[in-house]
Structure formats: structure tokens, C-alpha cells
Amino acid sequence: MSARARRVLAAAASVVVAGTTLTGCFEEPSAHEAVRDFLVGWQSGDYELAAGRTDGDPAVVRKALEDTRVHLDAASFRFRITSLTQSGEESTADFAAEVDLGENNSLWEYTSKLPLHLVNGVWKVRWSPSVIHPQLKEGQRFAVDPKPELRKQVLDRTGEPLQADTTLYVAGVTPATLGDNAQKAGEQLAALTGFAQDRLLSRIKSAPPSTFVPLVTFGWRKYASIQSKLDDIPGVTVQKQEQPVAPAPPEQIVGRVSALTAEHEQKLGGPQRAGDSVGLSGLQKAYQDYLTGSTQTSVITLDLKTGEQVAELKKWPGRPNAPVETTIDSSIQAAAESALAGTRSATLVAVKARTGEVLAVSASDDLNEEKNALAGKYPAGNAFSIIAAEALLKKGVKPSQPLACPPERSVGGARFEQAGLTASVSQSFQSSFARSCVTALASLARRVSGDDLAKSAADFGIGKPWKLPLKSFSGKVGDLDSDADKAKAIAGQNVEVSPLSMALVAGAVASGTWHPPLLVTKPTTPDPAAEVLPATPPAPVAIDAKVLPALQSMMRSGVRSGSARAAAAAGEPVSGIVAPVTGKSKNQAWFVGWQGDVAVAVLAENADPAAYAGRFFAAIRDPA
Template sequence: MRLHVRRVLAAAVTMTVAGMTLTGCFEEPSAHEAVRDFLVGWQSGDYALAASRTDGDPTAVARALEDARVHLDAASFRFKIKSLTENGGESTADFAAEVDLGENNSLWEYTSKLPLHLVDGVWKVRWSPSVIHPQLHEGQRFAVEAKPEPRRSVLDRTGEPLQKDATLYVAGVTPVTLGDNAEKAVEQLAALTGFAQDRLLSRVRSAPPSTFVPLVTFGRLKFGQLESKLKAIPGVTIQEQKQPVAPAAPEQIVGTVSALTAETEQELGGPQRAGDSVGLTGLQKAYQDNLTGSTQTSVVTLDLKTGEQVAELKKWPGRPNAPVETTIDSTIQEAAEAALAGTRSATMVAVKASTGEVLAVSASHNLNEEKDALAGKYPAGTAFSIVAAEALLKKGVKPSQRLSCPAERSVGGARFEQVGLSATATQSFQSSFAKSCVTALASLARRVTGDELTGAAADFGLGKPWKLPLKSFSGKIAKLDSDADKARAIAGQNVEVSPLAMALVAGAVAKGTWRPPLLVVKPATPDPTAEVLPAKPPAPVTLDAKTLPVLQAMMRAGVTSGTAAAAATGGEQVSGITAPVTGKSKKQAWFVGWQGDVAVAVFAEDADPASYAGRFFSALRNPA
């Protein structure tokens, strides 16, 4: 995480005149020593030293220099003498100033002059407020105006927000109404919230007196707990703000937002200020800086009597913020939510087959859309037979080839058990594929090499180095050094995949080209501090043109004559297979298939995933 930056600089003043650093002693009387002592005292906070080198009232000068630091909320000052000229009893020093305003703002740099004259044989700075800055005059003070941009939204593919407005409660003060109670009010607020008292107080003191200064933001629950105590603090007022922070589906992909707390401020650092919102999970966290931008900051001078602005001395526009544009289709997302409503231990990912764009992500209430649907590491089961079938078809295995489907079979010492089919059944390769007969499919391990299976897996993107801006898993296949290893791979027992990875497999079969996933269209990359930084996506892979139509027909048979018939209730021309996970104590199964340009993968426990796919496709045809 980026650390909170307040650049505390060294106390030594750089005094360069005509290329020479003045650190030695000079014959008196000399203006150099007066300039050096004044600027060293100002820079180091020894205001008494600085004041002693002026012709002004020492107490008033020291207070003016300290007020400049307070009213700028400055972390440090640094000075460099550019030139020094003497003319009899008068002298002028030209100097450059660098003021660190903290809050990750740029340094405020300006040039000014120190007029000096001899007073009883001693050089003194001729005091006036313009010594601090050429545009600061009597009866004026500095102030820092901060104008934060409201948080932007995460959007679906049509530009509609994927979150709703929620009410946040902003506790702040108007400095002019506090009078002498500013320190007491801030002390009570700091004790109640945990924010650093000095930081809150410096923000109050540096702000224009008649401007509302937001200090701490609360969500509804926290505000409800503290409301009476907050309202009891003299001078603290509460403003309600609407911000797009309540996530819509897919909620865990969009992510949650919280008001900045003392703890998260220390953890995040960066441009956040007490009172800001911060993304805690999902895209809200990954794109925090993009969504919030940075605060516009101005240094101004104010009239002490009226509080009105006299001049703007410097302005930093801040980094602009922008919405995050995703590929999520809200209509398809609603269908996915409806399909899994009331289910346990099921996840679903839908992608656009022709592009790899993620259209919808859904998960049962006990699972997580990011950790389980995008990044879950599940056994592939006979869903991997889609990949294996492509390799076997290339090797000349015909869909019509007859295979036996016994209750048990051993291949190279690896044992497989088939549940639900007659031990004497003999059927075609296509039928075995459509009905996910693991003992029949495993028997084909000797017809293909390990490298050919591994190469087919790579063609379908499994194990390739693609990443989303959220946690995701592209799959993993074990080394295939024996017939037993290959048979286990065909049965998906030594292959791990995610629902996202299998949805992309379905999309590849549907359209003939595997494409890497895409979730966020803009910005191109998340924040540099995000947990996951996507690498350059791998190139699309076009599947074999001869085997593709055969593989598509086999997938279609999974619905028309196989165990995925429940998916057909969602409409015509659904293609896909139901693929059980064997060799596990839990009853787990996949549906992998597509309808039109929507490819989907469903993983479920103790349920028929094809029925969830049927609900999904039905909801697409008949939206609420």
C-alpha cells in the first residue's frame, strides 16, 4: 500500500550565491549571516531565531511565521538563496521557497525577496508579511481550499451503475463558528473516532474560516451508534451525502465501500483524507484511486476581517477520477441471480463466447463470486473430457467408436468407478461423452499422449497466464507421464479449473476460438497498489477446423440425448454436458455449455447443475 506522504525536509538552508555555498563565517557587518539565520530559523521552526534577525516585534514576527505554517498545514519549508546584493546600507536577497503541503500534493514553489537594512550597524530583515510571500499583506492570512471529487461508479456494459446511492453522514465544522473552541471540539471528535487530533486540527486551522470542513464520514450503522455523542460536541455539524456505495449484483465483484476510518487511513495512506470513502473489496478496492481521484487543492489569501478570498496563489487540479467500465450485462446478471436463487454451494459464470467478456458472475450465499466463481480451484471431473475429446478427435477417434461402460475399470493401475449406468452397456464415444461415462472415457487414455492432452489444455486456455483485475484461476494440469496419469486427466481427477476457466472452454467450442477473459474495459489497468495486476493477455487460439464441428455436435448431444437434458428447458439450441466429479466424497458436478453467444459454466454440490443452466437460459428468454 502507498504510504501517507508528508515530506519532512532537512533543516539546513541551501544558500547558493554565484555557485558558492555560504556556510562559513563572514566579516561583520554582513547581510549573509542575517539572511542565513532568518531562513534557518523559519525552516527549522526556531521562530525566535528568525524573528531576532528582523526589525519587527519579535513576538509578532514569530507568531506570523508560525501562523503561515499552521494556515498552510505545511509539513515543511525549504529555502535556497539565489542572489544577494548590497548597496550601502540596503541589501536584497532573492530566494526560492519550497513548501510541502502534505496530503500527497505537489510542492508549492515560489520565489520572493528579503529586503534588509542596517540597524545600529547590524543587518536586519525589513519585516512585513510580504517577506513570507510577495502577495501576503497586512490583515491577510493563508488558507488551503480542498475540493474532493465525489466517488465515481462501477458501470455495466451499457453505462448503467452497478451500485445504488447510499446515505453517508459527514461530521465537520465551520471554523469561524468554533471561535476558541476548535481545539476542544477536535479533541472530542478525535477521541470518539480514533483519528489523529493534530491532523484534524491542522485541517480546521488551514481551511477558509467560513467553509464547512468535512472531517469524518460515517455509514448508517456507525452513525447510528455515535449520533448522540457527535451532536453533543459543540461546533460539530452533520451533513448527509448520497454516494454510489451500495453494490448491486454481482455484489462481490463490484465490491464494498466504507467510510474512511482511522485504521484504514493508516493502512492506505495515499491521497485519502479523513472523510473520504474507501473501497474494501472487489473492483471498488482494485480501482480505488481511479474512482476517487485526488483532491483539488488551492493556496489562497484571505482577508482576516471578512474571511473573503483576496487572491489565489497556486492551484493543483488533482488527478481526475473516472468510472470503471465493466463487461457485466445486467440483464444476464439478473438471469444468473434468478438461476441460483435459494441454492446451496453453486457458482455460475457466463461469458460472451465470441469475445471472452465476462457477462455475469453468481454464487450461492455461502460462496463468493470472486474467490469461488473466478478463482475457485475445483476438480474438473469429466468436464475435462471436452478438452480430451478435441485431442482424441485429432488422433482419429471417431464419435461412433463403440466403447464399453463397465461399473469399474482399471487403466494403468488407476481405478475408475461409474455410477448409474449398466455394467454391460456398450455405447459410442459420443454417447459416452454425452453421458459422462468415466470408465469408457478413461479407456481412451492410450490413444493420446500426455503432451497432446497438455497441448489441448493450453489451446483452451487452461493454465495460461491470464489474469483479471480480481483474483482468478486459469487452471492447472498435472504432469502426464503414464497411462494412469492420462486416464485421470480425462476423468478430470488431476486437473483443477475455475468456473470462469470452464465458461471460456465452452465459449471456445461455441465459436471455434478460445479467447482470454475480459472484465474491465476502462481504465486499462487497475491502481498500482491493487492486489492483482493483469499481465498482457495471451493471444486467442483458433481450434482445429476439422474437429470443431464434430466436437460441437458431441456437445449438442449432451443436451439432446445425454445427462444435460435439464438444460434444454431453457430454450432451443442449448449445447453442453453435465460432468460429474468422481473419486470425491462430495457429490460435485459441472454443466458446461452455451446458447447463442452466451457460454456458461455451473459448478454445484448435491444438485444437478444442468437444471440451474436451464433456469438461467429460461430467464434470459423470459426476463422479469
């Protein structure tokens, strides 16, 4: 059941209460019965009852009250008597009216008077249009004049739109030109689009007659498929309208927009009207109400002969809409798109190291920027060794600490294998880190406690309660109760992370401070209709200054002499490591690193993520 239908039923149910209140207000003899019957009949739609309590032509009164509901497109009326005075054969009732205009507008509240007099010993309401509203005169009617705002845009960090213009086709009518075809036009348009016929007709009948009333909006494919049928509907015309709704990269973060369909209207309720746009995904969906606002609406009176406005009785300015301002850097986003062009099963997230601002999000065609890059839950693999290294350095393990890197090793009953190695290799902690030797790094599990690893993970934001306005995942660390658990964590086998959370880890090492992610700078408050509400961001966390230089040096060694050499780019040096995911069937690997103030995480399957990172940094240096 629609929200409008529920409001109508609620109004009907309240008639009994209203009638009881009116009946009990005054003792006989008085005009209270006439007042009660008139207002209850008007409120409940029993216009025969209401007309019988007036001295006017019953047919004229019935039509006037019915037209009032139609011309206001009213969901309900409610009335309350405030006073009743009587002087001989004359009486006056003061009453307060509440009219629900629907469309998520406020109630229209006004006060008026019912003049009464005795006719053959029976109290009658002295009929004139001013009974309905004190400013309504003979030869006039009500109308509702909405002035919708076009949808605002999603912007990048420089204020440039992240959408391109698209031609939409708006079908509507000018009521004055319809003549007797309003009913037929409403029926045919409802049958063609699925919108409720009564809603389309009420939009037509409540509008100023000389105003074009938009009823349904189509994209070009839908319009092309039904154009001939639209042309056959009497009085319906189509206007082209350019709207910035085609998303630019990152398309899935920006989100898609659709013309409002009958199905959307039923699901959304609220302020949307047939013909409006609705965000289907991404930020367009998360900030639907903010981008669209609510329609400015006026209740006016019109001259029936000329159709011209006579007076404005009430105006609601509506909730203003505004663009959504993001942290996306379009030039860096272009570099991310270029880096992953033609790839499969790869994602890339870039953040500003000093602030945590999301600069770019990209994913290959078989993956999704939101579901995979921001909210994907992936094994951390040896990428967690960055966090483990910070904990180990704080416990006194030196980068020069000699370690054996054997093909296989068991720690606390957990077995680890180093792929591609047939004999044990002796190297330092730093070299093992740079080359992602899982058997060497796992052997250090006894040098740290579970609490040490858990604290370092929290300091790097893993599992922190941050949320973006879109779905995102901060990470999760498994049990750390035994040496086997700790060794698995160092190898990232019982740790889940997202590409976004690992980009923030890289940013923390690069800048010396972990920052929560930031994607939207305005609005600063969430859209009340959003499915995902951003949490209050946790405070930044400074990395221990005593170990930070050593950790940064270890990260640099990954590109200079480790397995991440493919990420090297000319210009400012690149720091980072390649971290395979071990113990899983999928051949996945991470690159986690930075160049300058741009920190990045790349996750790729059956490919070298460092090569993608190298393309990315090269594209930033030499944009097309």
C-alpha cells in the same frame, strides 16, 4: 508512523544540510548569517531563531511564521538561496521555497526576496508579511481550499450503475462559527472517531473560515450509535449526503465501500482524507484511486476581517476521477441470481462466447463470487473431457468409435469407477462423452500423448497467464508422463480449473475460438494501487476447424440424449454436458455449455448443475 510524520522528520533532518549550504555560499562580510538563520529557523520550526534575525517584534514574527505552517497545513518547508546582493547598508537575498502541502499534492514552489539592512551594525531581515510570500499583505492569511469530487460509479456494459444510492452522514465544521471552540471540537471529535487530533485541527485551521469543512463520514448504523455524542461537540454539524455506494449484483465483484476510518487512513496514506470513501473489496477496491481521483487544491490568501478570498496563489487541478466500465450485463446477471436463488454450494459464470467478456457472476450465499467463481481452484472432473475430446478427435478418434463403459477399469495402474453402473455398457465415444462415462473415456488415454493433452489444454486457456483486476484462476494441469497420468487428466482428477476458466472453454467450443476473459473495458490501464494487476491478455486461439463441428455435435448430444437434459430451454437450443467430479469426497458436478452467444459454467455440490443452467437459460429467454 504516518506518511505525514515521515515527511516532517525528513524535513527536520535536512536542516543541517541546508544550514551548511547557506553558510558556505558567501564569504564575510555579508548578510549571509542573517539569511541563513532566518531561513533555517523558519524551515526547522525554530521561530525564535528566525524572529531574532528580523527587525520586527519577535512575538509578531514568531506568530506569523507559525500561522503560516498551520494555515497551509504544511508538512515541511525547504529553502534555497539563489543570490545575495549588497549595496552599502542594504542587501537583498533571492530564495526559492518548496512547501509540502501533504495530501499527495505536488510541492508548492515559489520564489521570493528577503530585504535586509544594517541595524546597529547587525544585519536584519526587514520584516513584513511579504517576506513569507511576495503577495501576502498585512491583514491577510493563507488558506488551503480543497474541492473533492464525489466517488464515481462502477457501471454495467450499458452504462447503468451497479450501485444504489446510500445516505451517508458527513460531520464537519464551519471554522468562522467555532470561535474559541476549534481546539475543543478537534479533541472531542478525535476521541470519538480515532482520527489524529492534529490532523483534524489542521484541516479546520487551514480552511477558508466560511467554508463547511467535512471531517468524518459515517454510515447510518455508526451515525445512529454516536449521534448524541456528536450533537454535544461544539460547532460540529452533520450533513446528509447521497452517494452511490450500495453494490448491486454481482455485489462481491462490484465490491463494498466504506467511509474512511482512522484505521484506513493509517493503512492507505496517499491522497485519502478523513471523510473520504474507500473501497473495501471487489472493483471498488481494485480501482480505488481511479474512482476517487485526487482532490483539486488551491492555495489562496484571505482578508482577515471579511474572510473573503483576495488572491489564488497556486492551484492543482487534481487527478480526475471517472467511472469503471464493466462487461457485466445486468439482465443476464439477474438471470444468474434467479437460477441460484435458494441454493447452497453453487457458482455460475456466464461469458460472451465470441469475445470472452464476463456477462454474469453468481454464487450461493455460502460461497463468494470472486474467491470461488473467478478464483476458485476445483477439480475439473469429467468437464476436462471437452478438452481431451478435442485432442482425441485431432488424433483420429471418431465420435462413433465403440467403447465399453464398465463399472470399473484400470489404466496404467490408475483405477476408475462409474457410479451407478453394475454391468458393462457398450456405446460410442460420443455417447460416453454425453453421459460422462469415466471408465470409457479413461480407456482412450493411450490414443494421445501427454504433449497432445497439454497443447489442447493451453489452446483452451488452461494455465494461460491471463489475469483480471480481481483474483482469478486460469487452471492447472498436473503431470502427463504416464498412461495413468493421462487417464486421470481425461477424468479431470489431476486438473484444477475455476468456473470462469470452464465458461471460457464453453465459449471456445461455441464460437470456434478461445478468448481471454474481459471484465473491465475502462480504464484500459490498471489502477496503480491495485493489489492484482491485469496481465497483458494472451492472443485468442482458434480451435482446429477440422474437429470443431464434431466437438460441437458431441456437446449438443449432452443435452439431447446425455446427462445434461435438464439444461434444455425453449427457444435457441442448449449445448453442454454434465460432468461429475470423480475421486473426491464432495459430490460435485459441472455443467459446461452454451445457448446462442452465452456460454456458461455451473459448479454445484449435491445438486444437478444442469437444472440450474436450465433455470438460467429460461430466465434469459423470459426475463421478469
